[in-house]
Amino acid sequence: xxxDSFDPAADKRAVEPGTPESPSxxxxxxxxxATVAASAVVSFATPAMAxxxxxxxxxxxxAVSVNGVRHEIEVEDRWTLAELLRDAIGLTGxxxxxxxxxxxxxxxxxxxxxxxxxxxxAVWADGAEIRTVEGLARNGQLTPLQQAFVDNNAPQCGFCxxxxxxxxxxxxxxxPSPSADEARxxxxxxxxxxxxxxxxxxxVVAAGEGGAA
Amino acid sequence: xxxxTRIGLEPLETIGNDTxxxxxxxxxxxxxxxxxxxxxxxxxxxxxxxxxxxxxxxVSIDVSAAMALPGVLDVITHVTSPIVWGSGCVSGGRQYNDxxxxxxIHRRYIFNNxxxxxxxxxxxxxxxxxxxxxxxxxxxEVEYEELPFVLEPEEALADDAPRIWPEGNxxxxxxxxxxxxxxxxxDVEAGFAEADRIFEQRYETGFVHNAxxxxxxxxxxxxxxxxxxxxxxxxxxxxxxxxxxxxGLQDHQVRIIAQYMGGGFGxxxxxxxxxxxxxxxSRRVDRPVMLEYTRRDDWLGVHGRWPTVQEYRVGVKDDGxxxxxxxxxxxxxxxxxxxxGGISGMDYYACPNRLREIYPVYTNRTTSGNFRAPSDPHGVxxxxxxxxxxxxxxxxxxxxFALRNMRRPTEEMQFTNYSLEEVITxxxxxxxxxxxxxxxxxxxxxxLKRGAGFSFMMFRAGLGTSSAVVRVDSQGQYTLxxxxxxxxxxxxxxxxxxxxxxxxxxxxxxxxxxxxTDRTPYSVGESGSRTTIMTGYAVVQAAENLKQQIxxxxxxxxxxxxxGTATPVPTTDGLIRQCFAAHFxxxxxxxxxxxxxxxxxxxxxxxxxxxxxTTARDQIRGAAIQGIGQALHEDLLYDPRNxxxxxxxxxxxxxxxxxxxxDIDVTFIETDDGYGPFGAKTAGESGIILAPAAVANAVANxxxxxxxxxxxxxxxxxxxVSA
Numbered sequence: 034x035x036x037d038s039f040d041p042a043a044d045k046r047a048v049e050p051g052t053p054e055s056p057s058x059x060x061x062x063x064x065x066x067a068t069v070a071a072s073a074v075v076s077f078a079t080p081a082m083a084x085x086x087x088x089x090x091x092x093x094x095x096a097v098s099v100n101g102v103r104h105e106i107e108v109e110d111r112w113t114l115a116e117l118l119r120d121a122i123g124l125t126g127x128x129x130x131x132x133x134x135x136x137x138x139x140x141x142x143x144x145x146x147x148x149x150x151x152x153x154x155a156v157w158a159d160g161a162e163i164r165t166v167e168g169l170a171r172n173g174q175l176t177p178l179q180q181a182f183v184d185n186n187a188p189q190c191g192f193c194x195x196x197x198x199x200x201x202x203x204x205x206x207x208x209p210s211p212s213a214d215e216a217r218x219x220x221x222x223x224x225x226x227x228x229x230x231x232x233x234x235x236x237v238v239a240a241g242e243g244g245a246a
Numbered sequence: 247x248x249x250x251t252r253i254g255l256e257p258l259e260t261i262g263n264d265t266x267x268x269x270x271x272x273x274x275x276x277x278x279x280x281x282x283x284x285x286x287x288x289x290x291x292x293x294x295x296x297x298x299x300x301x302x303x304x305v306s307i308d309v310s311a312a313m314a315l316p317g318v319l320d321v322i323t324h325v326t327s328p329i330v331w332g333s334g335c336v337s338g339g340r341q342y343n344d345x346x347x348x349x350x351i352h353r354r355y356i357f358n359n360x361x362x363x364x365x366x367x368x369x370x371x372x373x374x375x376x377x378x379x380x381x382x383x384x385x386x387e388v389e390y391e392e393l394p395f396v397l398e399p400e401e402a403l404a405d406d407a408p409r410i411w412p413e414g415n416x417x418x419x420x421x422x423x424x425x426x427x428x429x430x431x432x433d434v435e436a437g438f439a440e441a442d443r444i445f446e447q448r449y450e451t452g453f454v455h456n457a458x459x460x461x462x463x464x465x466x467x468x469x470x471x472x473x474x475x476x477x478x479x480x481x482x483x484x485x486x487x488x489x490x491x492x493x494g495l496q497d498h499q500v501r502i503i504a505q506y507m508g509g510g511f512g513x514x515x516x517x518x519x520x521x522x523x524x525x526x527x528s529r530r531v532d533r534p535v536m537l538e539y540t541r542r543d544d545w546l547g548v549h550g551r552w553p554t555v556q557e558y559r560v561g562v563k564d565d566g567x568x569x570x571x572x573x574x575x576x577x578x579x580x581x582x583x584x585x586x587g588g589i590s591g592m593d594y595y596a597c598p599n600r601l602r603e604i605y606p607v608y609t610n611r612t613t614s615g616n617f618r619a620p621s622d623p624h625g626v627x628x629x630x631x632x633x634x635x636x637x638x639x640x641x642x643x644x645x646x647f648a649l650r651n652m653r654r655p656t657e658e659m660q661f662t663n664y665s666l667e668e669v670i671t672x673x674x675x676x677x678x679x680x681x682x683x684x685x686x687x688x689x690x691x692x693x694l695k696r697g698a699g700f701s702f703m704m705f706r707a708g709l710g711t712s713s714a715v716v717r718v719d720s721q722g723q724y725t726l727x728x729x730x731x732x733x734x735x736x737x738x739x740x741x742x743x744x745x746x747x748x749x750x751x752x753x754x755x756x757x758x759x760x761x762x763t764d765r766t767p768y769s770v771g772e773s774g775s776r777t778t779i780m781t782g783y784a785v786v787q788a789a790e791n792l793k794q795q796i797x798x799x800x801x802x803x804x805x806x807x808x809x810g811t812a813t814p815v816p817t818t819d820g821l822i823r824q825c826f827a828a829h830f831x832x833x834x835x836x837x838x839x840x841x842x843x844x845x846x847x848x849x850x851x852x853x854x855x856x857x858x859x860t861t862a863r864d865q866i867r868g869a870a871i872q873g874i875g876q877a878l879h880e881d882l883l884y885d886p887r888n889x890x891x892x893x894x895x896x897x898x899x900x901x902x903x904x905x906x907x908x909d910i911d912v913t914f915i916e917t918d919d920g921y922g923p924f925g926a927k928t929a930g931e932s933g934i935i936l937a938p939a940a941v942a943n944a945v946a947n948x949x950x951x952x953x954x955x956x957x958x959x960x961x962x963x964x965x966x967v968s969a
Contacts, residue, residue, distance in 0.1 A: 089316070090377070111377060125283035126276015128508070130459045131541040135896040138459055166276035175274065183270040185247050186860045189868060190734035191273035191280075192459035192508025198274065217904040224896055226459050226509055227734045228871035229864050230907040235247055 095159035099124065100168030108155040114148075115139045117155035118165060126166040126195050130224075137223035140196035141165050147203045147222075166195035169202065178202060178240040185236035189227035197223045201237045210243035248909070250863040253672070254916035255855055260746045260753055261924055262916075264860045267739045268758065269506075269732070278506040281463050281476045282538060289465070290319060291376040292527050292537040294520075295369040295383045296547060297361035300395035300610040300889025301408065304359045304368065304388060312371060312385040317378035319531045321386065323369045324357035327526050331356050332492050333516040335582035337420055337606070342484055342516070342710075344491065346420045352411050354582045356519045356526070360393060362410055362581030363610050364891055365546025367519060372527040372535050395889045399576040399607035400555060410581050410608040417583040417606040426603040427586065437570025437599030441561025445639070447632045448557045451624035451938075451956040452881030453578070455550035455894075456617050457901060460508020462544050466524035467534035473500045477521050478507035480514040481771020483729050486763045488517040493525060502763045504731040511872075512616030513548055514733070515773045545894035549584050549615030550882065552577045552606075556589060556628035566642050568597040568651045573628070575604040580613035587614070588621030591629035591939075594703055596653045610889055612882065616773065619705070619931040623873055623938045627956060630701045630939035635952055638687055644943070645674050648702055662823045662919040665852035669915060670702050670828040673850035676913060677830035682846070688950020693838040696845070699831050699943025701936040704824040707928035708774020713767035713813040714784035716745060716792045720802045724749060724756045728785060729769030730777055731761045734868075735930050736861035737777045743857055744782045744923050748789035767811075775928035778857060780816060782923035787812030818921050825927045827851040829870065829936035833944040837967045840960030842878055842945055844908040849936075852915040854927030859914070866933040867910040873937020875902045879957050 090109040097104050099122060108117055115132075118124045118141065130138035132151045139151040142164040169176050175183070178201055188194040197220060204211055204219035211219065216237040217230075225233060238244040249264070257263045272278040309321040332347040334354035357367050369386050373379035394408035401407055402415040409415065416424040438444060465476040473495065479485040482502040490500045507514065520537050528535040539547065554577050561570035577587030587606030637647035648670060655661050673679075682698040690696055715727040726745045730737040738758050746753040759765050769781045792810025802808050832846040849866050856862045879900040883892040893899055918925030938956055946952045951966045 109377070119283075123285075124276070125279070128280070128460070129282070130461070130508075131896060133541065133895070135541070136459060166274075170275050175271070179274040182274045183266050186267070186270075186736075186864050188267075188270065188273040189736075189864060190459065190509040190732075191278050191506060194273055195276055217907070220904045222903075224459070224901055224903060225868075226457050226511075226872075226901070227864075228868040228875075228902065228907075230871060230902075230904050231248065231867050231909055232864050234904065239247070 093156045095156055097158045097161055097163060099163045100165060110154070110156055112155040114141070114150040114153040114155050114158050117158070118150060118163070124165050124167050128192050128195055130192065136193070137196045137200070138193050140199045140223060142199055142203055145203065145206065147200045166198055169198065178205060178237070181236040181240035185232050185239060187229065187233045187236040189229045193223060193225045197225065197233050204237065205241060210241040211237060213238050250859055251913040252856070252859065252916060253913065255918060258747055258924065260743050261857050262855065262859065265739060265743060265753065265858050267736050267861070268742055268753070269738060280460060280506045280508055281465060281478050281504070284465055284476050286465065286467055286534040289534040289536055290372050290374050290531065291379050292370055292372045292524060292535050293376065293379040293383055294367050294523065294537070294539070294543060294547065295386050296543065297364060297366040297368055299361060299390055299392055300364050301393040301410065302361050302390040303393060304361065305391050306389045307369060308387040309369065311387065312382040315378060315382050315385060317374040318382045319372045319374065319533070320527060321369055321371050321382070322526060322530065324355060324359045327356060329356045329492060329522055329526060330354070331519050331522060333488050334519060335584065337417060337583050337586065349420070349422065351418060351422050352582070356522050363612050364889060365612055366581070367547060370523045370527060370537070372531050376538065395610035397609055397611055397884050397886060397889060399578040399605065399609055402607045402609050403605065410610060415608040417579055417587065417608055426605045427588070429600070429602045432599035434570050434572050434599045434601040437597070438561040440563070440569040442564040443562050445560045445562065445632060445636050446558065447635070447954065448555065449628040449631055449954050451554045451627060453550050453553045453611065453614070454617060454876050454880045455545055455882060455899065456511040456513035457896065457899065458509030458511055458513050461541055462518060462520045462539040462548055463537060464520045464524040465534060465536045466528035468528055471499055473525050474503065475500065475521055475525065476503045478510065478514050479504045479731060480510045480733050480773055481516065482731055482761060482763050483768045484771050485517045485521065489521050489525065492517065492522055504761045507731055507733055510733045510772070511618045512620060512773065515616050515771065518548070542894055546612045546891060549580070549613040551617035551620065551624065552579055552587055552614030554589055554624050556625070558628060558632045560632055560636060562636055562640065566640055566647055566650055568595060570599045571595060571597050572601045577604060577606045578609045578611060578614060579606050580611050581608055582613045584613050584615030585620050589625040589628065590621040591625035594653055595651050597651065611884060612891065618869065618872065618934045622705070622935040623876060624956065626701055626703060626935055627938040627942055631942055631952060634699065634943045634946060645670060645679060645700060652702065653704070660821050662818055662821045662921055663917050665826045665915055665917065666702065666704060669826045669850045669852050672913060672915065673700070673828040673830050673848055676850065676911070677846065677848040679830060682832050684947050687947045690948065694834055694836055695948040696832065696834045697944050697946070697948030699940045699945070699947055700828060701939035701943065702828040703932070703935050704826050705928065705932045705935060706822070706824050707779055708776045710770030710776055710780050711813060711815050712769040712781040712784040713811065714781065714788040715767055716749070716788045716810045717807050718792060718796070718802065719807045720804055722755065722801065724751060725759060726756055726785065727759045727766045728781055729760070729763065729766040730781055731772060733772045735865050736858060737772065739861065740778055740857050741782060741785055744785045745789055747924065748786045749793065775930040775932065778926050779922040779928060782926060783816050784812050784814055786923045787814045816921070823919070823921055823927065825851065825853045825929065825932050827932055827936060829940045831940040831944045833941065833948055835945055835948045835963070837949060840964040842958060842963070844874055844941065847908050847910045849910060849933065850913040850915065851929065851932065852917060853929040853932070854922060855916050855918050855925035856914050857926050862914065862929055863912045865930050866912045869931070869933025870910050870937045871902060871907055873934040874941055877938040877941035877956060877958060879959070881957050
C-alpha cells in the first residue's frame, strides 16, 4: 500500500478543478520531492490520497517512521495520527470505529506502546516510530500472533482485529507467555462487538510461549 | 482452541471440519478492504447535519455561509433533495415488499421536516476534505420551531400526547390500520377460569444499539446513468433494488459492492439513507462522494432494538400446568417504524389459551429496527422472568416447569425434527444445574450471592429464494458466484465449503466470488439467519446442476467452461423447521456494590448439521456475550426534560470488554432432518435470544429479588436489594 513514487497525474485528479494550487501545496510537494533524492529510505504520501485541499489549514512538517519507513511530511495540525496513516500514507489497515478513544479499533504502536491513533495528533508523532498492522508480517510471513488469530478464528467481521493485534503484540513483547487473565487485562481497551472475546484471548495465549505446545 | 462439544453426526469430507476462513489472512494483515478504505480518484467527502431537537419544524435553512467556505462543493436539504427512503419506515418484517413501501402512509425522506428525534438528518455537505465538510456543518443556519415531544410509548398513546404523525402515535400496520398486533389462540378467559393461581407482572427493557464496530458509510460514484455504491450491506441484492427504486432507476443501473464490512447485526439490512445521500451528492457534484457517519451519527441516525413494556398475566393449576397466558406489550419504535416491534417468547409454550396484544408506538427517541433476532431476547426475558417466578413460587424446579409446559409436536403441528427436550436436559447435565441453582433463591449468606438461571427457545429462519452459479474450467478449477457478503459469521467460507462438499472436490479448488451485484446472482441477504440455509441450498443445487452437465458432456476442454445454476425454492413439506437451544448461567451478585458477574455459561444448540464448527461456535459465543450486555449494561437513556440522548456511544453504553467476559461453553447437538444444505439449520441470531432471560433468572436466583427492568444496572439492583 505504501507508495514510494510520486505520480503527478494522480495529484491533478485530487485538485479541485478551477482552484489554483496554492503555493504552500506546491512548496510542500517540492520539498518532499527534494527529500526523496536525498534519502533512499524516505517514502511519502501518494498525493491523491492526501487530504490537503484546505489551503488555510495550519501545517507542520514532521518526520515519522512507519513500519520502518521514514516519512518526512507536512501535516495539517488538526490531523489525527489515524488520518495521517490512513489518508496521507495510505495504510488503511488501521480502522476508525469511534474517533474518540472508546473502542480501540485504531490502536497502533508508538515507540512500542499501544496508543489510540484517533486520539493522537499527527504532529505528536514527530520523531516517533509507529507500527501498524501492515508492519507485522514480513515478506508474507505472518507473525505467530497473526497465525494464531487465523487458527483460532479471532476475527469475525475483522474491523477490530488490527487494534486487537497491536495491543497483543505489545503484550507479547513485554510478556512472552501471558495467561488468559493477563491477555484480557492488556486488551481491555479493545472492544469487539461481534464479542469474539473468547477466541481472541485463546489466540493471544496460543501465540505465547506457554501456548505454543 | 476451545472446541465446541458435538453430539450426533460425523463430519463429511469438508463440511463438519474446523476450517479457517478463506479470507483469514486478509483480516489479520490489514489487507481486507472495508468501504472506508476505498479511495477513488477525485473522491470528496460528505457529512450529515442532524437535528439537535427531539421534535421541531424546520422554518428555514440558510446554506449560503456553508457554500462560501472554500472547498465546499454542495449542500443538500429536504428542499433540494426530497427523496423518499422506501424501506426507512415500513412496518414489520416487510421491508422487502414493494407494494407495502408504496402503500405506507408515513413516508420517511432522507431529510425530514419536521424532524422527529435528536439525530434526524437535516442536511448534508460535500467538500474536498472531511474536515472542511465538518466545519461547513456549523455554518448551516437552521431556524427551528420547537414542537412538544414524547419519549415513552405509553405516554405517547394518551389522547393529549404530542402527535409525531398527523394520525397520532400508534404505528400503522401494512394496511395502514391503527390496531395492536394481536395473536389469539384458544380462549384465554376460559384458561384463567381453569387456573388455580394467577400471576401478574410488568417488565421493561431498554433500547440496545447494534453498535457494530464499523460506523455507517457509503461511497457513491456515477458513470453516466449507472451508479456504483461501495457500502457495508447485509444484503447487496436488496440494497441494489431498494436504492434503484428510491432513485427512480432500474436495478441494473445500480451496482453494490460490499467486499468486507465491519459487522451489522441487522443495522445494515436493505439500503440506508446514507446510500441515497451519497448517491444524490455524487450525482450533483459529479465526483465520487464518500459519506462517513461519525459514531454519534451511527448511534442516533441508524437504529437499534426497540425498548418495550410488557405486562403479563399467567394462569397455572396447582400441578404446575399453565392454562392461560396473556401479554399486553408496548414497543417504542422511535419516529419511524423500521421493524415490527414484536415481542416473542410466549409461543415456546404449549398452553392452549394465549392472547398477545402489542402496541408499536411512535416516540421522539431514535429509530428502532432490526437487531439480531429482532423480536426475541426482550420477549423471552419477560416470559421467562414470570415463568421462573411462578416455578419457584410453586416449589417446582424451573427446568421441570419448562419440560412440563413447553411446546411439543402435535398432530396438527409437526416438526422436521424436535430437539427441545434434548437441548434442555443435555444443558442441565453439562452445567450441573442441580448443584448450581439455589432451591431457595437468595439463600447465600453475606453480600456475595450466587445463583443460576436458565432459558430455552426454538427459532425459525427467515425464508427467501436465492440463486447460485458454479463454473468449472478445463483446468478443473471451480468458481462459485454467490451474492452474499461476509458480515462476520463467515458466509464466504461456508458457501465455499458447501460447494466443495457438493462437488466432491477440496475447498482449495473452489474460488468464491461474492459481495458485488455486477458479478453475482441474487441472494436473499444476511438477515433472518438465512444465508447458510437459503443461499447454501442454492449452492448445492447449482453444484448438482453442474455435476449433471459434467456427467453428460465430460469436463470442458481448452477455453470452454461449464456453468451450473440454480434458483431453488426450499420447502419443508408443511413441517415446522426450527433450531432449538437452552442456555444456563451462573452469576455472582455483589449486593453491596450492585454488580453482577457471570461465572459460568453453558449454551446447547441444535442447529442441524454444523457446516464449520469453528465459526458456528463463535456465532453462539459472540451472540451470548451480546445478550449478556443487553442483560446487564446497555441502554440509551434520555433526559425527560429536553429529549436529549444521554448515553450514545460505547463508553456511556458501557459495552462489555475483555475483562467482563466469561468463557462460553458451546455444545452442538447435530442432526440431519433431510432439509437445508446437508441438513444445516439456522444459527446466527439464535445465540442472543436466551442470554437476557437466563442472566436475569440467575440474578433472581442469587438475590431472591426479581429485576423487572433491563438492563440490570447497579443503581437498579441496589435499589431492589435495599427495598
